Amino acid sequence: MTATEPSIHNNQLPVTQRTKIKRLPQRGDYDRDLIYSILDEGLICHVGFTVDRQPFVIPTAYGRVGDRLYIHGSPASRMLRTLQKGIDVCVTVTLLDGLVLARSAFHHSMNYRSVVIFGTATVVSDVEEKTEALKAFTNHVVPERWEQVRPVMHQEVAGTLVLSLPIQEASAKVRSGPPNDDEADYALPIWAGVLPLRMVAQTPIDDPKLSSGLSVPDAICHYQRGQSPD
């Protein structure tokens, strides 16, 4: 890091005991822009929390507004009821970019981009922030969907539990590129390389109860989720 790169430097999250990447530290990254880009491309996060020493890992949707990650659900949800007590939480988002196929089984790997966030979640009670979070959930899934659907009703906002997690203690981990084989194996007559994977939208399916004459919006017709790097 040189003095000519202040913006990059300022954009780094602090490394803490919890976020320090110990295994393969060269894959670790604390850059806020990278972390945000992974969070914005992902659709599902895995929320980890502990009850009486028992860890739970639950997949759920999420949204990001600035440096806050929001999750939501019914006030009856065990996960949300537990998290709102302010216990430690770990939220992980993983994007699978490809299969790394080496000449030996031992060096097989995957290309991926992941983010791990540690912290404690708080209940969002402010109606304006809560509505902003609900908008973020919706537009995280399909851009501008919030503006196209029936406006949210007061009791829907009231009936949804929204939790906010600061993106302060977080790290990214990235693997990309070809396999790393043992030197002696490169001469073997075995195909090796990367099989890139992408989450690809298929043809939209009309709701069977759709009113006639309604066509699929452009953002859904031409849906694309991120660009895998290789």
Added chain:
Amino acid sequence: MTATEPSIHNNQLPVTQRTKIKRLPQRGDYDRDLIYSILDEGLICHVGFTVDRQPFVIPTAYGRVGDRLYIHGSPASRMLRTLQKGIDVCVTVTLLDGLVLARSAFHHSMNYRSVVIFGTATVVSDVEEKTEALKAFTNHVVPERWEQVRPVMHQEVAGTLVLSLPIQEASAKVRSGPPNDDEADYALPIWAGVLPLRMVAQTPIDDPKLSSGLSVPDAICHYQRGQSPD
């Protein structure tokens, strides 16, 4: 459940305090075949464990042999070193099948199939079982890849830490089908339906160090991962 369906009955995992689906129990399922099919289609699991009350959720590859799930890595891995102490673990695999786009933001959802496994992991020290697990990791990613690559070496087996988790206390959760809108909203002129998503393989990328004259194997050329139901 009637007496005429013994095979289905026998195939159900027991429902425990930890695996009981409390929210939307109609989405829950304890059928072993369904659980296995989700595990076999997924490529990455999220492993949850707790150290000093702090939950960690780490993405990793896995393999299944019968009623055991295997994870592996370097003996230096913090996750594996922690888990081999026999602490409680929660392993979750999630397949995202589609975006459920309703007429209101409130009823937006996702179609998914997920499995949550609870238990404690044990170190696999038997060389034969360990080799079988390594084969499962490799062939889980690409069918018959194990048979095509350079045979595994003794020191590779010895240098890999493999943990085994019984698939005994596990549940699946599945959402499929169209959105469920408020009755009054069905008349609105808003497109609603499902946008199916699939993990799709792109064109394979040769390792830059690939020996000339090697072509991409069929299983990689025509790679397909599962079939999303809608």
